[in-house]
Amino acid sequence: xxxxxxxxxxxxxxxxxxxxxxxxxxxxxxxxxxxxxxxxxxxxxxxxxxxxxxxxxxxxxxxxxxxxxxxxxxxxxxxxxxxxxxxxxxxxxxxxxxxxxxxxxxxxxxxxxx
Amino acid sequence: xxxxxxxxxxxxxxxxxxxxxxxxxxxxxxxxxxxxxxxxxxxxxxxxxxxxxxxxxxxxxxxxxxxxxxxxxxxxxxxxxxxxxxxxxxxxxxxxxxxxxxxxxxxxxxxxxxx
Numbered sequence: 001x002x003x004x005x006x007x008x009x010x011x012x013x014x015x016x017x018x019x020x021x022x023x024x025x026x027x028x029x030x031x032x033x034x035x036x037x038x039x040x041x042x043x044x045x046x047x048x049x050x051x052x053x054x055x056x057x058x059x060x061x062x063x064x065x066x067x068x069x070x071x072x073x074x075x076x077x078x079x080x081x082x083x084x085x086x087x088x089x090x091x092x093x094x095x096x097x098x099x100x101x102x103x104x105x106x107x108x109x110x111x112x113x114x
Numbered sequence: 115x116x117x118x119x120x121x122x123x124x125x126x127x128x129x130x131x132x133x134x135x136x137x138x139x140x141x142x143x144x145x146x147x148x149x150x151x152x153x154x155x156x157x158x159x160x161x162x163x164x165x166x167x168x169x170x171x172x173x174x175x176x177x178x179x180x181x182x183x184x185x186x187x188x189x190x191x192x193x194x195x196x197x198x199x200x201x202x203x204x205x206x207x208x209x210x211x212x213x214x215x216x217x218x219x220x221x222x223x224x225x226x227x228x229x
Binding site: 004033040041042043044045048055056057058090092097098099100102103105106107108 | 118146150155156157158159160163165204206208211213214215216217218219220221222
Protein backbone atom coordinates (compact mmCIF):
# COMPACT_ATOMS: atom_id res chain seq x y z
CA UNK A 1 0.00 0.00 0.00
CA UNK A 2 1.49 3.34 -1.08
CA UNK A 3 1.40 6.18 1.40
CA UNK A 4 0.75 9.84 0.72
CA UNK A 5 3.23 11.34 -1.70
CA UNK A 6 3.85 14.97 -2.59
CA UNK A 7 5.73 16.69 -5.39
CA UNK A 8 7.95 18.50 -5.77
CA UNK A 9 10.04 18.14 -2.62
CA UNK A 10 11.42 21.65 -2.80
CA UNK A 11 10.52 24.68 -4.86
CA UNK A 12 11.90 28.19 -5.18
CA UNK A 13 9.76 30.97 -6.64
CA UNK A 14 9.82 34.75 -6.73
CA UNK A 15 7.19 37.16 -5.49
CA UNK A 16 4.19 37.48 -7.79
CA UNK A 17 4.65 34.10 -9.42
CA UNK A 18 2.18 31.23 -9.30
CA UNK A 19 2.86 27.72 -7.98
CA UNK A 20 1.16 24.32 -8.13
CA UNK A 21 1.83 21.62 -5.56
CA UNK A 22 0.66 18.04 -5.98
CA UNK A 23 -0.49 15.33 -3.63
CA UNK A 24 -1.32 11.68 -4.23
CA UNK A 25 -3.57 10.29 -1.55
CA UNK A 26 -3.26 6.90 0.07
CA UNK A 27 -5.07 4.11 -1.74
CA UNK A 28 -8.81 4.16 -0.99
CA UNK A 29 -8.80 7.59 0.63
CA UNK A 30 -11.36 10.05 -0.79
CA UNK A 31 -10.51 13.10 1.33
CA UNK A 32 -7.47 15.36 1.12
CA UNK A 33 -6.64 18.21 3.49
CA UNK A 34 -3.92 20.80 2.92
CA UNK A 35 -1.91 22.54 5.64
CA UNK A 36 0.68 25.31 5.68
CA UNK A 37 3.51 24.98 8.22
CA UNK A 38 5.59 28.12 8.60
CA UNK A 39 9.03 27.80 10.14
CA UNK A 40 8.79 27.16 13.86
CA UNK A 41 5.00 26.90 13.79
CA UNK A 42 2.40 24.18 13.80
CA UNK A 43 0.50 23.31 10.63
CA UNK A 44 -2.44 25.56 9.73
CA UNK A 45 -5.47 24.22 7.89
CA UNK A 46 -5.89 25.65 4.39
CA UNK A 47 -8.79 23.61 2.96
CA UNK A 48 -10.16 20.14 2.48
CA UNK A 49 -11.44 18.32 -0.60
CA UNK A 50 -13.91 15.47 -0.54
CA UNK A 51 -14.94 13.67 -3.71
CA UNK A 52 -13.68 16.50 -5.93
CA UNK A 53 -15.49 19.29 -4.04
CA UNK A 54 -14.11 21.78 -1.53
CA UNK A 55 -15.44 20.69 1.85
CA UNK A 56 -14.19 23.40 4.16
CA UNK A 57 -11.69 26.20 4.25
CA UNK A 58 -9.45 27.85 6.81
CA UNK A 59 -8.49 31.48 7.09
CA UNK A 60 -6.58 31.75 3.81
CA UNK A 61 -7.21 34.25 0.97
CA UNK A 62 -8.78 33.22 -2.35
CA UNK A 63 -5.39 33.19 -4.08
CA UNK A 64 -5.01 29.79 -2.39
CA UNK A 65 -7.10 27.38 -4.43
CA UNK A 66 -7.25 23.68 -5.01
CA UNK A 67 -8.51 20.80 -7.06
CA UNK A 68 -9.24 17.17 -6.47
CA UNK A 69 -9.28 14.70 -9.33
CA UNK A 70 -11.40 11.55 -9.87
CA UNK A 71 -8.54 9.40 -8.56
CA UNK A 72 -8.63 11.60 -5.40
CA UNK A 73 -5.20 13.11 -5.98
CA UNK A 74 -5.12 16.84 -5.35
CA UNK A 75 -3.43 20.09 -6.27
CA UNK A 76 -2.83 23.25 -4.29
CA UNK A 77 -2.43 26.41 -6.33
CA UNK A 78 -1.14 29.68 -4.97
CA UNK A 79 -1.30 32.83 -7.11
CA UNK A 80 0.55 36.11 -6.65
CA UNK A 81 3.09 34.61 -4.28
CA UNK A 82 4.16 36.65 -1.26
CA UNK A 83 7.25 36.29 0.90
CA UNK A 84 5.08 35.04 3.78
CA UNK A 85 3.96 32.11 1.65
CA UNK A 86 7.36 30.53 2.28
CA UNK A 87 6.54 27.39 4.26
CA UNK A 88 6.27 23.62 4.27
CA UNK A 89 3.00 22.60 2.62
CA UNK A 90 1.57 19.32 3.88
CA UNK A 91 -1.25 17.30 2.49
CA UNK A 92 -3.07 14.60 4.40
CA UNK A 93 -5.49 11.99 3.13
CA UNK A 94 -8.21 10.16 5.00
CA UNK A 95 -11.09 7.74 4.44
CA UNK A 96 -13.67 10.45 5.05
CA UNK A 97 -14.23 13.95 6.32
CA UNK A 98 -15.07 13.22 9.95
CA UNK A 99 -12.43 13.80 12.58
CA UNK A 100 -12.71 10.13 13.52
CA UNK A 101 -10.92 9.31 10.28
CA UNK A 102 -7.17 9.37 10.81
CA UNK A 103 -5.32 11.78 8.56
CA UNK A 104 -2.17 10.36 6.97
CA UNK A 105 0.37 13.03 6.10
CA UNK A 106 2.78 13.26 3.22
CA UNK A 107 6.37 14.46 3.63
CA UNK A 108 5.52 17.95 2.40
CA UNK A 109 6.72 20.41 -0.21
CA UNK A 110 9.03 23.15 0.99
CA UNK A 111 8.27 26.38 -0.85
CA UNK A 112 10.68 29.30 -0.71
CA UNK A 113 9.54 32.66 -2.08
CA UNK A 114 12.30 35.18 -2.83
CA UNK B 115 -12.78 28.49 17.88
CA UNK B 116 -10.55 25.99 19.58
CA UNK B 117 -6.93 26.70 20.38
CA UNK B 118 -4.00 24.70 21.71
CA UNK B 119 -1.07 25.83 23.84
CA UNK B 120 2.11 23.81 24.08
CA UNK B 121 3.84 25.21 27.11
CA UNK B 122 7.39 24.17 26.26
CA UNK B 123 9.07 24.97 22.96
CA UNK B 124 12.03 22.71 23.75
CA UNK B 125 12.51 19.83 26.17
CA UNK B 126 16.03 18.42 26.62
CA UNK B 127 16.29 15.07 28.34
CA UNK B 128 18.82 12.28 28.78
CA UNK B 129 18.28 8.85 27.30
CA UNK B 130 16.24 6.46 29.48
CA UNK B 131 14.81 9.34 31.53
CA UNK B 132 11.06 9.96 31.70
CA UNK B 133 9.55 12.86 29.79
CA UNK B 134 6.32 14.86 29.81
CA UNK B 135 5.30 17.23 27.02
CA UNK B 136 2.57 19.60 28.09
CA UNK B 137 -0.52 20.60 26.14
CA UNK B 138 -3.51 22.71 27.15
CA UNK B 139 -6.57 23.38 25.04
CA UNK B 140 -9.35 25.93 25.18
CA UNK B 141 -12.49 24.63 26.83
CA UNK B 142 -15.39 23.23 24.90
CA UNK B 143 -18.41 21.02 25.42
CA UNK B 144 -16.76 18.15 23.63
CA UNK B 145 -13.30 17.88 22.24
CA UNK B 146 -11.11 15.42 20.40
CA UNK B 147 -7.37 15.57 21.02
CA UNK B 148 -4.34 14.28 19.17
CA UNK B 149 -0.58 14.06 19.44
CA UNK B 150 1.54 13.92 16.29
CA UNK B 151 5.29 13.46 15.85
CA UNK B 152 7.36 14.97 13.06
CA UNK B 153 10.82 13.61 12.37
CA UNK B 154 13.25 15.80 10.37
CA UNK B 155 12.25 16.19 6.73
CA UNK B 156 9.17 14.06 7.19
CA UNK B 157 5.44 14.58 7.50
CA UNK B 158 3.42 14.15 10.65
CA UNK B 159 2.67 10.74 12.15
CA UNK B 160 -0.17 10.13 14.59
CA UNK B 161 1.07 9.01 18.01
CA UNK B 162 -2.28 8.75 19.78
CA UNK B 163 -5.74 10.28 19.98
CA UNK B 164 -8.51 10.82 22.49
CA UNK B 165 -12.03 10.65 21.08
CA UNK B 166 -13.99 9.31 24.05
CA UNK B 167 -13.86 6.71 26.79
CA UNK B 168 -10.84 6.09 29.01
CA UNK B 169 -8.94 9.25 29.83
CA UNK B 170 -5.61 7.41 29.65
CA UNK B 171 -4.71 6.86 26.05
CA UNK B 172 -1.88 4.61 24.92
CA UNK B 173 -0.16 5.20 21.60
CA UNK B 174 2.70 3.97 19.51
CA UNK B 175 6.36 3.87 20.51
CA UNK B 176 5.53 3.61 24.24
CA UNK B 177 3.87 7.03 24.50
CA UNK B 178 0.71 7.70 26.48
CA UNK B 179 -1.39 10.75 27.29
CA UNK B 180 -4.01 11.63 29.84
CA UNK B 181 -7.10 13.67 29.08
CA UNK B 182 -7.91 15.95 32.01
CA UNK B 183 -11.14 17.82 31.42
CA UNK B 184 -11.03 19.91 34.61
CA UNK B 185 -7.55 21.20 33.76
CA UNK B 186 -8.18 21.24 30.00
CA UNK B 187 -4.92 19.38 29.50
CA UNK B 188 -3.69 16.49 27.39
CA UNK B 189 -0.07 15.93 28.43
CA UNK B 190 2.09 13.38 26.61
CA UNK B 191 4.35 11.09 28.61
CA UNK B 192 6.93 8.39 28.10
CA UNK B 193 8.56 6.57 31.03
CA UNK B 194 11.92 6.04 29.30
CA UNK B 195 13.00 7.89 26.17
CA UNK B 196 15.36 6.75 23.46
CA UNK B 197 17.66 8.72 21.18
CA UNK B 198 15.29 7.91 18.31
CA UNK B 199 12.50 9.87 20.06
CA UNK B 200 14.28 13.11 19.15
CA UNK B 201 11.71 14.94 17.04
CA UNK B 202 9.08 17.71 17.02
CA UNK B 203 5.83 16.88 18.79
CA UNK B 204 2.54 18.59 18.03
CA UNK B 205 -0.63 18.58 20.07
CA UNK B 206 -3.83 19.15 18.09
CA UNK B 207 -7.52 19.62 18.83
CA UNK B 208 -10.49 19.15 16.56
CA UNK B 209 -12.53 22.17 15.62
CA UNK B 210 -15.65 22.62 13.55
CA UNK B 211 -15.50 25.66 11.34
CA UNK B 212 -15.38 26.74 7.71
CA UNK B 213 -17.67 23.87 6.81
CA UNK B 214 -15.74 20.91 8.16
CA UNK B 215 -13.98 19.29 11.06
CA UNK B 216 -10.33 20.27 11.04
CA UNK B 217 -7.24 19.98 13.20
CA UNK B 218 -5.91 22.98 15.12
CA UNK B 219 -2.25 22.46 15.98
CA UNK B 220 -0.07 23.89 18.70
CA UNK B 221 3.29 25.44 17.92
CA UNK B 222 5.17 22.26 18.74
CA UNK B 223 7.66 21.00 21.30
CA UNK B 224 11.12 19.93 20.22
CA UNK B 225 12.21 16.89 22.23
CA UNK B 226 15.98 16.50 22.23
CA UNK B 227 17.26 13.25 23.74
CA UNK B 228 20.93 13.19 24.76
CA UNK B 229 23.05 10.05 25.28
